[in-house]
Amino acid sequence: MRRLNRHMKGLEKFYLTNLYTPENNKVLAEISTIIQPRYMDVVDVFYRELLGDTSARQFLDSEQVENRLKGSLKDWLADILSPKERYEMEHLIERQLQIGQVHARIDVPMPLVDNAMLMVKNGCFEILVESDMDREHLAEAIRLVNSILESSLSMINQAYMHDMVENERNAMSLRLNLSGQDIALEIERIRSDLFNWLSDSIFQVMSAQGLAEDSLQRSEFGLWVNHKMDLITPQADLSGKIKHRMDLLSADIRHLTHQADDPVQRQKEICNQMSKAANEIGWLLSELANSLLANSSKEDSLTRLIERKHMAPVLQKETQMALATGNDYSLIMCDIDHFKRINDIYGHAAGDLVLEQAAKVVRHAVRVSDYSFRYGGEEFLLVLPESSAEQAAEVAEQIRQKVEKLVVELESQRSVNISMSFGVAQFNGHPDYMRSLKNADMALYSAKHQGRNRVVMA
Numbered sequence: 001m002r003r004l005n006r007h008m009k010g011l012e013k014f015y016l017t018n019l020y021t022p023e024n025n026k027v028l029a030e031i032s033t034i035i036q037p038r039y040m041d042v043v044d045v046f047y048r049e050l051l052g053d054t055s056a057r058q059f060l061d062s063e064q065v066e067n068r069l070k071g072s073l074k075d076w077l078a079d080i081l082s083p084k085e086r087y088e089m090e091h092l093i094e095r096q097l098q099i100g101q102v103h104a105r106i107d108v109p110m111p112l113v114d115n116a117m118l119m120v121k122n123g124c125f126e127i128l129v130e131s132d133m134d135r136e137h138l139a140e141a142i143r144l145v146n147s148i149l150e151s152s153l154s155m156i157n158q159a160y161m162h163d164m165v166e167n168e169r170n171a172m173s174l175r176l177n178l179s180g181q182d183i184a185l186e187i188e189r190i191r192s193d194l195f196n197w198l199s200d201s202i203f204q205v206m207s208a209q210g211l212a213e214d215s216l217q218r219s220e221f222g223l224w225v226n227h228k229m230d231l232i233t234p235q236a237d238l239s240g241k242i243k244h245r246m247d248l249l250s251a252d253i254r255h256l257t258h259q260a261d262d263p264v265q266r267q268k269e270i271c272n273q274m275s276k277a278a279n280e281i282g283w284l285l286s287e288l289a290n291s292l293l294a295n296s297s298k299e300d301s302l303t304r305l306i307e308r309k310h311m312a313p314v315l316q317k318e319t320q321m322a323l324a325t326g327n328d329y330s331l332i333m334c335d336i337d338h339f340k341r342i343n344d345i346y347g348h349a350a351g352d353l354v355l356e357q358a359a360k361v362v363r364h365a366v367r368v369s370d371y372s373f374r375y376g377g378e379e380f381l382l383v384l385p386e387s388s389a390e391q392a393a394e395v396a397e398q399i400r401q402k403v404e405k406l407v408v409e410l411e412s413q414r415s416v417n418i419s420m421s422f423g424v425a426q427f428n429g430h431p432d433y434m435r436s437l438k439n440a441d442m443a444l445y446s447a448k449h450q451g452r453n454r455v456v457m458a
């Protein structure tokens with residue numbers, strides 16, 4: 001919020017001299033007693049308008065979300081349309097900026113909010129018109145409600161635009177900053193997963209064991225293409241081709257799962273077709289890896305995990321996909337126990353070595369389609385697409401055990417053992433990913449509190 005602080009004083013002055021003046025505060029006291037009992041009517045109109053739009057429905061159409069957001073909108077209206085004193089101004093402005101940031105995280109299309117806000121305004125005007133205010137007071141009240149709603153919305157828009165631009169910039173630099181070498185290695189792992197999937201699938205079909213319709217989508221390769229490829233690779237033409245070939249493969253699988261009584265010859269033909277598509281994808285993946293290697297000159301960082309600033313576009317994408325498909329992602333927040341002590345006893349360089357090795361365990365324990373971020377100094381955040389909290393807890397437990405067994409060799413023949421604590425949370429259905437993140441953080445806190453070296457689920 002510091003970035004907008006220099007505007008704060010100007011905004012505060014504007015609010016105090018134009019909106020929340022002593023005279024206007026008197027009018028607002030009257031307005032709020034009239035509108036107060038009917039805020040929910042206005043809020044209902046807003047959501048009806050918003051949910052009329054298919055793109056908004058994708059992330060808002062859930063009872064849980066609707067109820068929470070309705071409550072927030074009601075509180076927001078009650079807040080801005082009540083008298084305010086000078087000392088309340090900073091908090092009021094801060095709140096509008098926070099709302100804009102939440103909208104940016106949810107990626108709600110702002111023009112949609114603008115439209116729906118028109119309905120809110122009209123709703124408020126209607127309530128005032130239906131009241132027994134005299135004409136002169138009524139005009140004044142309508143003008144004031146209009147100015148307050150307009151100013152607040154413009155402030156929300158400002159913060160929203162700022163954060164959206166920032167998110168976009170971070171998504172771009174995620175591509176630029178990840179070492180080309182790391183992505184190329186990742187692509188190699190994905191390629192081999194694809195061919196493993198292919199040989200298993202052909203074996204299953206030919207031995208009449210049947211193939212699950214979503215087996216490709218659920219494979220590490222499928223998850224990587226759906227959740228990660230676009231965010232980490234800049235070659236839109238190659239990734240478009242890979243997606244197209246994957247669709248062809250999916251169509252073949254659908255055929256095989258629905259035409260179980262096909263003659264063996266026909267099944268062989270389809271398997272050949274699948275092989276061909278998979279080989280083409282394999283070739284395209286190599287192209288992608290080569291082009292990344294050719295452009296790579298970046299040094300690896302200490303942990304070789306993704307920097308925290310790139311978290312927003314990833315969590316935004318995962319949240320949108322989870323809301324659209326119902327396949328939740330899960331988060332693991334983990335932290336090295338008593339790390340400060342390691343620094344204090346063995347020195348900062350030893351601390352770095354421990355950090356590097358712990359991060360290596362984390363990197364190797366997750367699927368290629370997962371994301372591992374360096375969240376803080378010795379704190380990591382893992383994002384696991386299409387995974388339940390139970391599955392994530394299993395991954396966390398595996399990492400915990402590996403870290404517990406790790407012996408970090410230091411200089412002068414010294415060595416150190418470490419442990420890590422883990423907080424696990426499944427996406428909780430709220431379009432603002434910060435809610436889920438907070439749950440993981442609280443679970444981690446609880447793991448620390450319960451004695452460390454353990455996994456706690458939110």
Ligand SMILES: Nc1nc2c(ncn2[C@@H]2O[C@H](COP(=O)(O)OP(=O)(O)OP(=O)(O)O)[C@@H](O)[C@H]2O)c(=O)[nH]1
Nearest residue numbers: 335336337338339340341343348351352377378448
């Ligand atoms: N060597 C090294 N130390 C770091 C790095 N980043 C953060 N730290 C240190 O990590 C320590 C974190 O300590 P705390 O957050 O107090 O927690 P802790 O000692 O790990 O204890 P618990 O988390 O409560 O188990 C601080 O002393 C930081 O200075 C880094 O990149 N390298």
